[in-house]
Amino acid sequence: MSEERETRLLMISPNSMLTPDQLVRSIHAMNKEVKVKETCYGCLVEGRRDIVKEVLCQVRKKYTNEVFSKRRAYPAGDPRRCRAQHGTRPGYCQLEAEWALLSNVQYGLECADRGETVEQTPVKGPFSVRDFKRICEE
Secondary structure, three states: OOOOEEEEEEEEOOOOOOOHHHHHHHHHHOOOOEEEEEOOOEEEEEEEHHHHHHHHHHHHHHOOOOEEEEEEOOOOOOOOOOHHHOOOOOOHHHHHHHHHHHHHHHHHHHHHHOOOOOOOOOOOOOOOHHHHHHHHHO
8 A cells, every 4th residue: 555545444333223335335425536345344445545534534424433443454355365365364353353342432432422421440459369369269
């Protein structure tokens, strides 16, 4: 990827009612010069960095706290990563773990938007081996 181009993963929170198809159609309706590839967790958006950022801003406005984004190192359809071309999928387990946590992030952001505060629970220090052993044996 050149410095001028960027590929972004757009991941939909599991608690959202938005589907990957709806997200892709929404991006296509923006009529921007980007490539969009639907995935099981959302979509990939690729194009000039400034245009991709515009798309991302519009998506965030439309789907507040439902769609999350991160940069992707490889372009969409890259043979080194594309399963259709028998590429490998390193990092997919990490992506799946991140996706599973998005509902918690969405909930936290929605609470913050409503002005709710969260009580801080006191952090306890590490257990000594003796205390840990005693707890396990009880």
